[in-house]
Amino acid sequence: MTLRIRLDLAYQGTGFAGWSRQPALRTVQGVLEGALATLFRREGAVPRLVVAGRTDAGVHATGQVAHIDVDPEAFAAVTRPKRGDAAGRPAGDPYAVLVRRLTGILGASDDDVVVRSAGRAPEGFDARFSAIWRRYSYRIADLGAERDPLQRHRTVWYPRALDAEAMDVAAQTLLGLGDFAAFCKPREEATTIRTLQSYRWRRDADGVLVATLQADAFCHSMVRALVGACVAVGEGRLDVSGPAALMRAGERTSAFKVLPAKGLTLTEVGYPADEELAARAEQTRARRELHVEGLVG
Numbered sequence: 001m002t003l004r005i006r007l008d009l010a011y012q013g014t015g016f017a018g019w020s021r022q023p024a025l026r027t028v029q030g031v032l033e034g035a036l037a038t039l040f041r042r043e044g045a046v047p048r049l050v051v052a053g054r055t056d057a058g059v060h061a062t063g064q065v066a067h068i069d070v071d072p073e074a075f076a077a078v079t080r081p082k083r084g085d086a087a088g089r090p091a092g093d094p095y096a097v098l099v100r101r102l103t104g105i106l107g108a109s110d111d112d113v114v115v116r117s118a119g120r121a122p123e124g125f126d127a128r129f130s131a132i133w134r135r136y137s138y139r140i141a142d143l144g145a146e147r148d149p150l151q152r153h154r155t156v157w158y159p160r161a162l163d164a165e166a167m168d169v170a171a172q173t174l175l176g177l178g179d180f181a182a183f184c185k186p187r188e189e190a191t192t193i194r195t196l197q198s199y200r201w202r203r204d205a206d207g208v209l210v211a212t213l214q215a216d217a218f219c220h221s222m223v224r225a226l227v228g229a230c231v232a233v234g235e236g237r238l239d240v241s242g243p244a245a246l247m248r249a250g251e252r253t254s255a256f257k258v259l260p261a262k263g264l265t266l267t268e269v270g271y272p273a274d275e276e277l278a279a280r281a282e283q284t285r286a287r288r289e290l291h292v293e294g295l296v297g
Helices: 028-039 072-078 094-107 149-154 164-172 222-234 242-249 274-288
Strands: 003-011 060-070 113-120 133-141 176-179 193-203 209-215 264-270
Touching: 003 028, 003 072, 028 060, 028 094, 028 113, 060 072, 072 094, 094 113, 133 149, 133 222, 164 193, 164 209, 164 222, 164 242, 193 222, 209 222, 222 242, 222 264
Parallel strands: 060 264
Antiparallel strands: 003 060, 003 113, 133 209, 133 264, 176 193, 193 209
16 A cells, blocks of 8 residues: 655756756756655655656746655654654644655755645545646746846746737637647647637736646647747737637747747646546546647746
C-alpha cells in the first residue's frame, strides 16, 4: 500500500530548462526530486513527481500541482519530530513537517522553487489525469504601461502601443472546442483538439496588459501563440476576426509571432469534486491512449 500526497508548488521559470527531468540540465522536476532524494535517502526508493502541467523552459508557476506516492512507513520516518524542532511549530502535522523539511533542503541551494503546501490526496486523485482545466496568465508592458524592473522576469516589454479592447474581442472568437493546430507546435501523433474555456485581456493598475486563458489542456506553445495572435490584432496587423480565420485554416502561419516564455505563468489547476476524481482520471487516460500529449508553453 502506498500513500498519495498532493503538493502545491510555485517557481520562477527563468533558471529552469522546463519542468521535465533532463540529463545535465536544471529543471523543476529535477530540483524537486533531488530534494526528495535527500529527504528519503535512508528510506529506499525516491518518490517521483506526477505533475498537472509540464511547463516549458522559462515558464513560471504560482499554482502548479503534483503528487507523489510514498510508503507510509517511509513517510512517517522522514516527518518524525527531531530533537531541536522549534517550539510552536506544527510538529503533529506530518504534512507541515514535510513542507518545512523540503523547504530547508531547497533553500540551501536556491529559492526559485517553493513547496507551498502538502496534504493527503483524496481517493482517486491524480495531479495530471484528474485535472479538468489549467489557467495561465501572460503579462505584456507596451508603450502605455509602466515598466517595473522588479517585474522584468515575468513581463515582456513590447515597443509599441497595443489596443487592449480589440485584443479582448479577438480572444472571444477563439472560445470553445476546436482544432488549435494553427497555434500549436507540431508534435508527431499529438492531438491539437482542445476546449478553450476562457480567454480575456485587461490592463492592470500600472497599465500592464494581462491575458488570462483557461482550457481543459494546452498543447505545446499554444498559450504563447494565442497571445501572439491577439498582439498582432492589438498592433493592427490582424483584424479582430483574423485569429479565428487562422484557426479555421488549421495551419501554422507567419501572420503572428509566438511570444517569449518569460511572460507566461501557470496560475491554477482545477479539479472536480472528490467523488469524481477517479472517474475523471480514467476518462482522461482513455483519451490519452489515442494521442501523445506534448509540453505546455
